[in-house]
Amino acid sequence: MSTKKYKEIGKRLQDARIKKGWTLDDVQLKLQISKRYLMALEAGATDDLPGDYYTQSLIKQYANLLEIEVGPQSLKSEPNSIKEWRREHATITSRSQRDAQQQKSSVLQGLIRQHPWVMGSVLVLVVWLLVWGAFNDMASRSKSTFEVPKNIKVTNNTVKESKSSTNSTSSVKNEEKASSSSESKKDVVISKVDENADSLKVKLNSGDQKVDLLMKTGNEQSWNSITALKPTQSTTWQGVIKANDSKSVSLQKDSTYTLKIGNSTGFEGTIGGEKLPKSQSNSIVRNITIEVS
The missing domain is CATH 1.10.260.40 (lambda repressor-like DNA-binding domains)
Structure with missing residues (x-):
């Protein structure tokens, strides 16, 4: 333009x-x-x-x-490096899929031609299993008559049921403890501010002073930046992350940052292992405010 x-x-x-x-x-x-x-x-x-x-x-x-129109924005000026990568990747993918499919078919056909007895053995095994299952079914039906024992012993099942109930209760408690302990092991808790996916609060565990922000690109490169707003304003990191690559940046406790994503197509981000919420808009450029406490 x-x-x-x-x-x-x-x-x-x-x-x-x-x-x-x-x-x-x-x-x-x-x-x-x-x-x-x-x-x-x-x-x-x-x-x-x-x-x-x-x-x-x-x-x-x-x-x-x-709320104005400024003319069509077709983004025709996409970087040549991205266009070239797409062409090469599409060619390699289609060729590798075709070769893999042909290789699978040829291996199976060759195995049947060279070892026909394998197919015969499989068929014999299937027939044997069917006969064995039918025989067991007939044998179980023939045992429909039984003798009543002379000495009938009455047992009290109340104690067993009580023990079973106790064991079930303790099992539920153990599962709840395991669940609560697994939740407590999370490094961070990420929450939205006013249900806005681009305004986040990150709560660290007691004793932690920092947490890692991991940025991963999809099939396209992206220019990203991390800017500290509080306690002092400064640029923490900025640069281009190549396609299918990642970059990790440490965020300090009691600080506020702005994460700018130049190309959010295929972008994935995590803080302390927890995924960042997906944006509700279709905008390519995304700006996220992150408050770490």
């Missing part, structure tokens, strides 16, 4: 924002997008934006918030 086109779109975004009476700080809080990027979008300053592919995603988010 040309610089002139970006400036036209930026002017429309700025006019719509002013019409709603919002400041850039208001938009930053709503979208969790850096104020620097918002200013660059409105000014059409392409040099300060993260690239055409991700910039179009930011424009789409901004326009949806302002």
